[in-house]
Amino acid sequence: xxxxxxxxxxxxxxxxxxxxxxxxxxxxxxxxxxxxxxxxxxxxxxxxxxxxxxxxxxxxxxxxxxxxxxxxxxxxxxxxxxxxxxxxxxxxxxxxxxxxxxxxxxxxxxxxxxxxxxxxxxxxxxxxxxxxxxxxxxxxxxxxxxxxxxxxxxxxxxxxxxxxxxxxxxxxxxxxxxxxxxxxxxxxxxxxxxxxxxxxxxxxxxxxxxxxxxxxxxxxxxxxxxxxxxxxxxxxxxxxxxxxxxxxxxxxxxxxxxxxxxxxxxxxxxxxxxxxxxxxxxxxxxxxxxxxxxxxxxxxxxxxxxxxxxxxxxxxxxxxxxxxxxxxxxxxxxxxxxxxxxxxxxxxxxxxxxxxxxxxxxxxxxxxxxxxxxxxxxxxxxxxxxxxxxxxxxxxxxxxxxxxxxxxxxxxxxxxxxxxxxxxxxxxxxxxxxxxxxxxxxxxxxxxxxxxxxxxxxxxx
Numbered sequence: 006x007x008x009x010x011x012x013x014x015x016x017x018x019x020x021x022x023x024x025x026x027x028x029x030x031x032x033x034x035x036x037x038x039x040x041x042x043x044x045x046x047x048x049x050x051x052x053x054x055x056x057x058x059x060x061x062x063x064x065x066x067x068x069x070x071x072x073x074x075x076x077x078x079x080x081x082x083x084x085x086x087x088x089x090x091x092x093x094x095x096x097x098x099x100x101x102x103x104x105x106x107x108x109x110x111x112x113x114x115x116x117x118x119x120x121x122x123x124x125x126x127x128x129x130x131x132x133x134x135x136x137x138x139x140x141x142x143x144x145x146x147x148x149x150x151x152x153x154x155x156x157x158x159x160x161x162x163x164x165x166x167x168x169x170x171x172x173x174x175x176x177x178x179x180x181x182x183x184x185x186x187x188x189x190x191x192x193x194x195x196x197x198x199x200x201x202x203x204x205x206x207x208x209x210x211x212x213x214x215x216x217x218x219x220x221x222x223x224x225x226x227x228x229x230x231x232x233x234x235x236x237x238x239x240x241x242x243x244x245x246x247x248x249x250x251x252x253x254x255x256x257x258x259x260x261x262x263x264x265x266x267x268x269x270x271x272x273x274x275x276x277x278x279x280x281x282x283x284x285x286x287x288x289x290x291x292x293x294x295x296x297x298x299x300x301x302x303x304x305x306x307x308x309x310x311x312x313x314x315x316x317x318x319x320x321x322x323x324x325x326x327x328x329x330x331x332x333x334x335x336x337x338x339x340x341x342x343x344x345x346x347x348x349x350x351x352x353x354x355x356x357x358x359x360x361x362x363x364x365x366x367x368x369x370x371x372x373x374x375x376x377x378x379x380x381x382x383x384x385x386x387x388x389x390x391x392x393x394x395x396x397x398x399x400x401x402x403x404x405x406x407x408x409x410x411x412x413x414x415x416x417x418x419x420x421x422x423x424x425x426x427x428x429x430x431x432x433x434x435x436x437x438x439x440x441x442x443x444x445x446x447x448x449x450x451x452x453x454x455x456x457x458x459x460x461x462x463x464x465x466x
Contacts, residue, residue: 018163021081025089027064028100031164032081033301034060035343037156040125042132044151047140049129059343064088069096072346103327103334105304107167112298117203120155120177128153131207132179135196135214139183142218145225147186153179155204160301168303176200176294176448179207180436181214185221192224192409193380194394197436201296220395223407230396230411230465236373237413237461238366241432243379243393245451248284249354249440250382251389251417256286256311256319257337257349257442258326267386270418271317278315278421281359285310286321288336288352293450294437295352299336302347306336312421323349341445348443353450359427366426366457373399374463376413390414390464412464420458428454 014034022030036058043051061074062084071091073084120128132153139149155177162170178199185192196217200206239247254260261271287308288297299305302324309319322330323338326349338347367375375397382391396411397404433452440449 014161015163015169017078017081018161018169021085022163022165025064025085027066027089027092027165029102029165030062030064030085030089031162031302032060032062032085033340033343034078034161036159037342038121039154039156040120040128042129042153044132044136044149046148047136052125054125057342061343061346062088063346064092065096065100065102066092067096068098068100069093070346071095074344101328102324103322103332105302105324105334107164108299108303108305109167109169110171110299112170112172114173114175114202116175118205120175120204121157123204134211135179135181138211138214139181139218142215143185143222145185145187145222146218147184147191149184150182151180153207162299162301162303164303170299170303172297172299174297175202177204177207178437179210181217183218183221185218185225187225190225192221194218194220194224199294199435199437201292201294224395224409227407227409230374230408230463232463232465234460235463236370236399237458237463238363238370238373238375238399239413239456239458240375240377241430241453241455242434243376243391243413244356244453244456245354245434246379246382246391247389247413247420248356248453249351249449249451250384250391251387252284252311252421253286253351253354254384254442255387255417256321257351258320258322258330258332259349261320262326262329270387271320273317273319275317276315277312277317277418278424280314281427282312282315282421282424283310283357284312284355285357286337286351286354290353290355290450293353293433294448295450297352300338300347301340302334302338304334304336304338306352309335309337321349321351323347339447341447345445348445350442350447351440351449353452355431355433355450355452356427356454356456358429358431358454361426361428361455361457363428363430363455366428366455367399367404368402369426370399370457371401374408374411375399375404376411387417388415389417408465410465413461414464415462420461423459423461424456425459426457428456430454
């Protein structure tokens with residue numbers, strides 16, 4: 006993208022948006038650069054370097070939306086005109102968008118060490134070392150899957166209300182998944198790291214990779230998990246994914262607005278848990294994968310309380326869902342790329358810290374299970390199920406034998422009510438994550454302290 010005359014580009018976008026008779030129109034122009042390394046076993050399977058330049062137009066007329074994507078900055082006015090004509094074909098009601106003050110801004114995050122300054126050879130050497138660190142742990146290591154990625158995304162946004170925002174974001178990540186095998190018994194563990202501003206965050210993590218391999222091997226000798234209802238303590242990683250997957254998606258305004266049953270359940274002011282429970286989301290929370298200053302509709306981001314003192318107090322919105330539900334836009338409209346229209350997405354979702362310690366939770370549990378981290382899972386409305394990466398029985402207030410094959414499942418709303426202790430030791434999940442919805446993926450942050458749940462349904466033998 007030619008940035009030598011930013012004023013000229015701003016004028017071009019403003020001219021392209023002017024005079025079409027739409028209720029609202031916007032243009033996003035996007036430039037991305039990315040590097041990836043993928044390993045299968047000890048073999049480097051794929052190296053990729055990609056650069057993309059493109060953009061899109063959205064327009065709304067009488068409640069109907071038109072969307073056009075493009076790969077050239079030529080003919081922008083014609084593309085806006087096409088989006089407006091599309092919108093007129095489907096519009097049949099009034100357009101309702103929550104009011105957002107126009108903003109003019111340039112956002113360039115300060116990088117501690119830019120991945121672009123590091124050679125591809127150095128990145129490969131680092132990942133080679135990580136893969137070998139895993140294999141060196143035990144002859145019972147069956148295979149590894151590893152990957153490295155870094156990306157820069159610059160988006161220039163302009164709309165018919167006068168906003169013009171030039172915003173850049175960065176991300177670097179590395180992961181190593183380890184599988185150990187003893188006959189038909191196969192177990193896995195992983196190490197993963199990421200940062201929005203520092204290549205060095207993924208450097209020097211050999212010990213963590215080795216620890217992941219040792220955990221996978223140790224699980225081969227763990228006892229099969231029992232099934233039934235137990236008092237369960239979740240570590241921050243498992244508790245965070247529970248908050249994101251099981252609760253966060255039900256807080257997204259489009260899901261609530263489009264589902265009558267969910268509207269009847271997710272009523273603001275309704276109690277969902279004990280006063281110790283607080284859940285929030287927000288891209289304005291800094292330093293996480295889902296952190297940025299403006300969403301893909303040009304709305305300033307913020308921290309949004311979802312549950313406060315056990316009571317539902319908020320939800321996540323685009324301008325359209327906020328307008329239709331009579332609430333404020335929260336800066337949660339996100340698009341995977343210029344090929345996609347923004348939809349309501351979580352950013353950085355967390356259960357806030359409480360007053361208990363992990364040791365207190367264990368000491369006050371006569372018979373239970375402690376679960377650490379997670380592997381896979383699914384949610385269907387308020388029903389959820391997550392595989393636990395590691396687990397231990399708790400007997401008479403002490404950690405006992407390790408377990409494998411443990412699954413946490415149940416009804417979201419019952420589970421929220423049964424959270425009776427929330428830890429003071431809050432952690433963001435360092436690996437971050439990618440969240441899928443509506444055919445789009447977006448980086449998200451997830452955080453939590455330890456939590457204790459009464460009468461949780463555990464799957465096992």
